[in-house]
Amino acid sequence: MKIGELASATATKVETIRYYESIDLLAPPARSASNYRDYGGKHLNRLSFIRRARDLGFSLEAVRELLALSDNIGQSCEAVDLIASSHLAEVKRKIDDLTALRSELERVIGSCRHGTVGECKIIDTLAPRSAC
DSSP, X not given: OOHHHHHHHXXXXXXXXXXXHHTTSSOOOEEOTXXXXXXXXXXXXXXXXXXXXXXXXXXXXXXXHHHHHHTOTTSOSHHHHHHHHHHHHHHHHHHHHHHXXXXXXXXXXXXXXXXXXXXXXXXXXXXXXXXX
């Protein structure tokens, strides 16, 4: 299949496919007689794997490691579990940070008295405090 067909089949932009090739996440395909990229089922499967991993928030480096591990199906999946567990811990940390951010924004917005900007508690919270 041509690059546009692969892009459509995986909901991936053509530029992204070319980028994945340039960083060796996706092997470059053979070229047709007319010099078009000619992708096959292996490319489709690998790109689908990459897309799913990226949709789950794995970094490109983690995707690279997962791909390398997936190429060796006989080994223990302990390394895969470590990568996924590490990613989950990072997701939980981000959720905690976002929860704290939400609470602070709710507090600041809740302090609004709908007066003038000069007495606005939201602006007050954002303004730098003087050192004196």
